[in-house]
Amino acid sequence: MLKKITTAASVIALCALTACGSGSGGAGTGSSGDTITMGFAQVGAESGWRTANTKSVQDEAKAAGIDLKFSDAQQKQENQIKAIRSYIQQKVKVIAFSPVVETGWDTVLLEAKRANIPVILTDRAIDSDDTSLYKTFLGSDFVEEGRKAGDWMVANATGPTNVVELQGTTGAAPAIDRKKGFEEKIASKPDIKIVASQTGDFTRSGGKQVMEAFLKSQPKIDVVYAHNDDMGLGAIEAIKAAGKVPGKDIKIITVDAVKDGMTALSNGEINFIVECNPLLGKQLMDLAKKVVKGEEVPARVVTEEGTFTQEQAKAALPKRQY
Ligand code: GZL
Numbered sequence: 001m002l003k004k005i006t007t008a009a010s011v012i013a014l015c016a017l018t019a020c021g022s023g024s025g026g027a028g029t030g031s032s033g034d035t036i037t038m039g040f041a042q043v044g045a046e047s048g049w050r051t052a053n054t055k056s057v058q059d060e061a062k063a064a065g066i067d068l069k070f071s072d073a074q075q076k077q078e079n080q081i082k083a084i085r086s087y088i089q090q091k092v093k094v095i096a097f098s099p100v101v102e103t104g105w106d107t108v109l110l111e112a113k114r115a116n117i118p119v120i121l122t123d124r125a126i127d128s129d130d131t132s133l134y135k136t137f138l139g140s141d142f143v144e145e146g147r148k149a150g151d152w153m154v155a156n157a158t159g160p161t162n163v164v165e166l167q168g169t170t171g172a173a174p175a176i177d178r179k180k181g182f183e184e185k186i187a188s189k190p191d192i193k194i195v196a197s198q199t200g201d202f203t204r205s206g207g208k209q210v211m212e213a214f215l216k217s218q219p220k221i222d223v224v225y226a227h228n229d230d231m232g233l234g235a236i237e238a239i240k241a242a243g244k245v246p247g248k249d250i251k252i253i254t255v256d257a258v259k260d261g262m263t264a265l266s267n268g269e270i271n272f273i274v275e276c277n278p279l280l281g282k283q284l285m286d287l288a289k290k291v292v293k294g295e296e297v298p299a300r301v302v303t304e305e306g307t308f309t310q311e312q313a314k315a316a317l318p319k320r321q322y
Contacts, residue, residue, distance in 0.1 A: 028066030028289060036292050037067040039087025041097035043124075044075040046169075046202045047230040048258035052322035053098070053123060053278035060281030066288060075100055075169065075201070081108045088115045094288045098123035098139075101171035109133035118291045122284050124173040131299070135291045138283055138301040142174045145274045146181020148307050149225060149253050152272045154185055156251075157192050161222045164214045165197035166207050166235060168227035174276075175199065178227045178255060195221075200231040207231025211238035226254045229261025229273065236269050247271055257308055259320055265313040273313070275305040278322060 028036040038061060042054055054070075061068035069087060073079035077100050087095050088111055095117055099105055105126045112119050113133060121137040153163070163186070168175030179197070186192040196214050200206030207226060214221060215238060224239075226232035232254035236246040244250055246269040254261055257275040264270045283301060290297050308316060 028061075028064045028285065035065065035067050036094065036288060037069065037090070037092040038288055039069045039084070039090065039092040039095045040071070041080045041083040041087070041095070042070065042072050043080070043098050043100045044072055046075055047204075047228055047256070048260055048322070049228060049230075049256045049276065049278045052258060053280060055322070056279045056281035057096075057122075057284060058281070060285045063282075064285035064289070066285055073100060077101055077104055081105075084108050084112065088112055088117060091115070092117060093292050094118050094120065096120040096122050096284055096288065099126045099173070100124070100169065102127035102173050102176065103171065106130060106133065120284065120287055120291060122280050123278075126173075136287055136297045136299055136301060138280055138287060138303070140174075140276050140303050140305060142177030142276075143181040143184075145174075145255050145276060145305075146178040146183075147185050148181075148274045149178070149255065149272070150182040150185025152253060152307070153182070153192060153223065153225070154189050156271075157189055160191040160193075161189075162193055162195045162218065162220050163223045163225055164211070164218060164221050165194050166210055166224065166226040166231040167197055167199040168202045168231075170199045170201075172202075174255075175202075175227055182225060194225075200226070200234065202228050202230060204230040204234040204237075207234030208238045209234075211235035212241075215239070215242045221250050224250060224252045226252065228276075229254045229256040229258050229264075229270075232270055233260055233264060236264060257305075257320075258322055259317070262308065262313045262317050262320060265308060265310055266317055268310055271310065273308045275307060277303045277305045 071083035119134040121134050123139045125137050198210045200210045224235050232252050239246040239250050251271045253272045255274045255276050257273045265273050
């Protein structure tokens with residue numbers, strides 16, 4: 001698991017970066033003045049969150065004058081590794097990627113290091129003892145996101161509560177950590193039990209299929225904890241098909257706060273959403289410019305994000321960018 005830098009250091013890092021981000025501007029050039037080329041190996045296009053994240057990276061690269069080479073791995077680690085190797089061969093100035101799973105990256109990142117190409121982790125972390133393989137990790141604290149979901153569960157449980165969990169991609173940092181944070185919080189109330197837990201791979205179809213199976217196998221389901229909105233939206237389809245009312249007969253907690261999720265929250269089909277900010281593009285480009293110039297950057301840059309109730313979603317929806 002990524003070694004945690006103290007929260008204070010992360011917050012300072014966030015403020016420092018945000019400040020310099022507003023003042024930086026200028027074309028995306030390295031110390032030699034030539035255009036920065038960035039190789040970005042994206043996870044895939046599995047969710048509304050991923051679509052918003054991709055748009056943010058592409059838009060902000062353009063705004064920063066950075067030449068972006070972009071690949072979609074269709075949620076396969078071997079495709080991301082191939083893309084990183086291709087960027088090394090193309091001698092890009094910097095590589096950024098969102099690791100689809102936490103492990104299996106040391107070999108290819110060592111190749112990037114030997115080619116003197118700095119690497120930035122964005123969105124998801126890797127589980128490696130060798131922190132020299134990347135310059136920084138920009139993204140959310142997924143354990144904290146799980147804790148926020150667990151806090152809502154504890155505060156809103158009224159007696160014995162059976163929870164079914166729709167996990168994200170097996171081995172992915174957000175899946176591992178959102179589970180960890182949620183379980184940490186519900187441990188304080190023994191009558192809240194996770195009676196079934198299975199991956200829906202962060203997709204709407206995956207969430208629907210797993211929820212259909214849970215509805216058949218579980219005699220009593222009170223709450224769904226979905227690691228992202230898309231799986232929660234799939235669960236809503238399954239719950240309705242079973243003749244039950246989502247948000248009432250079976251309450252739903254999700255993570256992300258993309259537009260479709262917030263719409264379901266505002267109309268009462270979801271009960272609580274923990275935000276996970278996909279708009280990482282600006283911070284990523286600011287970090288890339290610094291890294292290419294050989295400037296020091298924080299080891300960890302945490303993104304800012306909140307939570308939404310049904311009432312808060314109604315107010316926030318008109319202003320949401322994604
Ligand atoms: C979280 C991100 C997750 C989202 C999902 O930072 O990696 O992957 O929560 C997405 O929607 O598929």
